[in-house]
Amino acid sequence: MHADSDDALLPGWYDSFNRMVLSHPESDIIYFENDSDTLPHNTLIEKYFDKQSNKNDCLDFGLRVTVPWGRVYKTNFIKENDIWFDELSKASDVYHGVNTFLKAKKISLSTSKIYHYYVHEGNISANFTKETWEDFKYVMYRKGDLVNAYLKQNNLNYRHYGTYLLKQGIEGKVGFKEIVSCLIGIKKHHMAIFPSFSQLASYLKKSK
Incomplete structure (x- = not known):
């Protein structure tokens, strides 16, 4: 699980995290909601929640929600597919986010909020x-x-x-x-x- 150094995990996050991991052992990626209203993640998770059994029915979700935080990856999935982040000044996580989604055999979506995303002027993406x-x-x-x-x-x-x-x-x-x-x-x-x-x-x- 990845987290930006200027963000935070919400109180009780581990219970939600652990519950989803234990109940979805077949999933290569589990996506969680966050408490930021500035991003489309939560709306898209709720929109495609009933379609998650077929990953290809969720293409719009997977290709728009590309940030690595607020989700958990199966370690073997990352290692077996040799997936890495780009070493770039901007959007170094975009290709990683899309690549993992497309390579995943099974994904799961959770409406539990475990992550807080801070928006401020110091963000690299804002420069x-x-x-x-x-x-x-x-x-x-x-x-x-x-x-x-x-x-x-x-x-x-x-x-x-x-x-x-x-x-x-x-x-x-x-x-x-x-x-x-x-x-x-x-x-x-x-x-x-x-x-x-x-x-x-x-x-x-x-x-x-």
Whole structure:
């Protein structure tokens, strides 16, 4: 189990942790909720809670919840698949999070809250530099290729977006030329830029 040095485990976390581990010995990964309202984790866990018996029914969950904290891994699963973190200035956990999800034979979701995620200005993810931008592009492009290979291998359809990368570039004011290059890179690495009609309709319906 991983935890960031500036975060905290909630009181009673071990009881929830131990109960889930003992009752789900077949799971390679167990995901828990956290007490932060700034992230989509809890909403996605609750949305896909009834579909967790089939990992491929939870693709949207596994490809969006990529941080390593707030979950527990089976040690042998990590060792046998030789999974490591990237040594990067930003998003070093994204590929790890997606790779573990796609390689896991069985996952479990828990609505127990065991983790507190702190948001503050000192977070690495909140800082934008040329180095972090280049590293972020590298990670997202690799993620796109990894997801595409998995979808093809398992004959699955999933609209994998690269818009978050584009959003980061625009907010970081990387310039027009870099944004155009980013658009080309997103397409090249098998990610979508625009939402489907059904997703757009769903968004418009919620916003009314």
